Amino acid sequence: MNSAKQHIRDVYEQLTTVERSIAAYFLGNEEQRDFCQRSVANLLYVSEASLSRFAQKCQYKGYREFVWHYEHDLARRAALAGDPAAPLHSLRDDWQYQLEQTLAGADADQLRQIALQLEQARLIYVFGSGYAGLAAREFELRFLHLGLSVQAITTGGDMPLRAALSTEKDVIIALALEEQFPELEAALELALERGAFTLLVSAEPDFAERVTVDECILLGRGRKKGHGIERSPQFPLLLVIDSLYAMLQHNG
Secondary structure (H helix, E strand, O other): OOOHHHHHHHHHHHOOHHHHHHHHHHHHOOOOOOOOHHHHHHHHOOOHHHHHHHHHHOOOOOHHHHHHHHHHHHHHHHHHOOOOOHHHHHHHHHHHHHHHHHHOOOOHHHHHHHHHHHHHOOOEEEEOOOHHHHHHHHHHHHHHOOOOOEEEEOOOOHHHHHHHOOOOOOEEEEEEOOOOOHHHHHHHHHHHHHOOEEEEEEOOHHHHHHOOOOEEEEOOOOOOOOHHHOOOOOHHHHHHHHHHHHHHHHHO
């Protein structure tokens, strides 16, 4: 289930000052109310057109569709309030949301081409620090079983050194979540100069725009920063790893 509140959080940085006041109202509310467009416009001292633009920025066709989903979410949360399994239902919804957001960032043709590069590579280096480093380790373990030569590099200072030794027969994969390191950016620049095939899997659009790579998979933003207690932050990266693994098995 795609929570309406989650859609608001995803686009919050793109909203205008007026739209952020609308977002604050819907994010802070926990009760069923009169969400008629005119009533909400009068309550918030905004125009009905502003509510429509806000809904469209939240990925809905219009305000009416947004309210339908918003009210549905409120009703569902109320129904689950007394359910001891409510945390599991919430987690399941979060997983489903992450699955949809992550796979929306890469199409089958792109994954197939990347899998082909991995299959033909002499060496594959996977860079990642913190939670991304955990995903890099998982990548190494999984793809070694397919007979590929893979090494995870999880220390920032080692990334540029490894990239400087890469060749046009190698693949450099950079996994990046919220935290960014200058070493990772420098490593990608060196790998590009050396002619290695470079892939960036990132949750940060700004970082993806700042670096030059052969292929980029941009992850959906999902939960706000600091969500590691509820869900493993590396989960979207693992979904990409599983997708590439499935492509390689299909090709093989």
